[in-house]
Amino acid sequence: MAAAIETKLYVTNFPSSATRQQLQQFFSRFGRVQECASNLAVAAIPEGLPIVVTVTLALGVQRMAKREAIVKKLPIVETLGCVTVICSDKTGTLTKNEMTVTNILTSDGDMAEVTGSGYDGEGDVLCGHERVTYDSHPLISKIVEIGAVCNNAEIVNSQLRGQPTEGALLAIAMKMNIPHLREQFYREREWPFSHENKWMAVQCAPKYNPNEIRLYIKGCIEQILKLSKRYLHQGAAVQLTDEKHREFMADSNQLAAKGLRILAMATGTSFEDLTYVGMVGIIDPERPQVEQAVAQLKAGGVIVKMITGDAEKTAKAIALRLKIYHSNDLSVSGEDLDHMSAADIRNIVSQASVFYRVSPKHKLTIVKALQAQGHIVGMTGDGVNDAVALKAADIGIAMGQTGTDVSKEAADMILVKDDFYTIM
Structure with missing residues (x-):
């Protein structure tokens, strides 16, 4: 500072009609002033500071490792401490991703309860307190059949290979003593699940009648009802009216x-x-x-938001239990975001605590909108659909056990035991 003031004073007082010798003396002294200023700047920064910072961050990484969190880059430890918003995927992150079917609701309005959990076939399908078999209730059996045939998972020695949602559907067939139901069909074509369509379909034929072509489809109820022209009622296909459509959606909302x-x-x-x-x-x-972690994050001034592909009612129910969402909070769908301007999105993302029916592009949009407002954003997730948002966030956090290779590659930190509380 002193050197800068001295330089300013000297330049100000320098005569306008200077000789060559005077100019040489000026620049000589000016160089010494600048050298002095540089020396002062260097002296003000301790020589060992970069080493101290590096060691401190390394100790932070070591401490995180003891808590079973793998940090890929040293600066991420500092970033984690500066996070102002955590955007979390729901399935597999806030929840266990251990799916179990608990209810079956037919288009006839019959409700069945499914008991037991896991993939060992223990449990029953009960309708009116009576055990359902493949032959005793055709409509429930048809639902189970579609779920088992329109499916790519496998259960081997009570261990799941594939998606937990599909494993849950196979488990129902096992509880009804028809574990090899899918093997009774030829599969001719498959339409894989996509986040745009939100359904999966297969074209198949029963082996006992290969000429009988069937199309089985499963997915989110909004899309399935939109594609359906009729519904089964007492064994007959009946026209699906707007009134019946609303009735089925109300049934879905009650379960959700x-x-x-x-x-x-x-x-x-x-x-x-x-x-x-x-x-x-x-x-x-x-x-x-998770509920405890959310409470501590909020107490520390960190905002927590849930981002999920599930339906609104399901997302709100889980978020409510975890104290992420409160009854007066705002929730926004991916479709809502599609119809908003960039300015509206930036405004809405700061207000909403739950985002539902979102796709990977919506997750990226939410992260970028929060960053545009000056937030340091942490994103947690475990699936391929989370990878883009994990990469874009200031710190991406992936699950080590249930996380896909793509999500772990995109993330900056990996929670070895999938424990959300670790980020505390």
């Missing part, structure tokens, strides 16, 4: 309000000839200590 994920089923010979047959409700328990 309990925190269940809803998966609807339909069948036909083509996409232009689909008949709705019913839905299943799937429970996915919350991870232990």
Whole structure:
């Protein structure tokens, strides 16, 4: 500072009609002043500061490792301490991703309860307190059949290979003593699940009658009902009216309000000839200590938001239990975001605590909108659909056990035991 003032005074007082010798003396002294200023600047910064900072960050990484969190880059430890918003995927992050079907609701309005958990076939399907078999209730059996055939998972020695949602559907067939149901069909074509369509379909034929072409489809109820022209009622296909559509959606909302994920089923010979047959409700328990972690994050001034592809009622029910969402809070769908301007999105993301029916592009939009407002954003997730947002966030946090390779590659930090509380 002193050197800068001295330089300013000297330049100000320098005569305008200077000789060559005077100019040489000026620049000589000016150089010494600048050298002095540089020396002062260097002296003000301790020589060992970079080493101290590096060691401190390394100790932070070591401490995180003891808590079973793998940090890929040293500066991430500092970033984690500066986070102002945590955007968390729901399934597999806030919940265990251990799916179990608890209810089956047919298009006839019959409700069945499914007991037992896991993939060992223990449990029953009960309708009116009576055990359902493959032959005793055709409509429930049709729902189970669609869920098992329109499915790519496998259960081997009580261990799941594939998606937990599909594993839950196979488990129902095992509880009804028809574990090899899928093997009774030829699969001719598959339409994989996509976040845009939100359904999966297969074209198949029963081995006992290969000429009988069937189309089985499962997915979110909004899309399945939109594609369906009819619904099964007392064994006959009946026109699906707007009134009946609203009734089925109300049934879905009742199950979703309990925190269940809803998966609807339909069948036909083509996409232009689909008949709705019913839905299943799937429970996915919350991870232990998540509620406590959310409370501590909020107490520390960190905002927590849930981002999920599930239905609104399901998302709100889980977020309410975890204290992420309160009854007066705002919730926004991915479709809502599609119809907003950039300015509206920036405004809405700061207000909403739950985002539902979102796709990977919506997750990225939310993260970038928060960053545009000056937030330091942490994103947690475990799936391929989380990878883009994990990469874009200031700190991406992936699950080590249930997380996909893509999500772990995109993340800056990996929670070895999938414990959300670790980020505390």
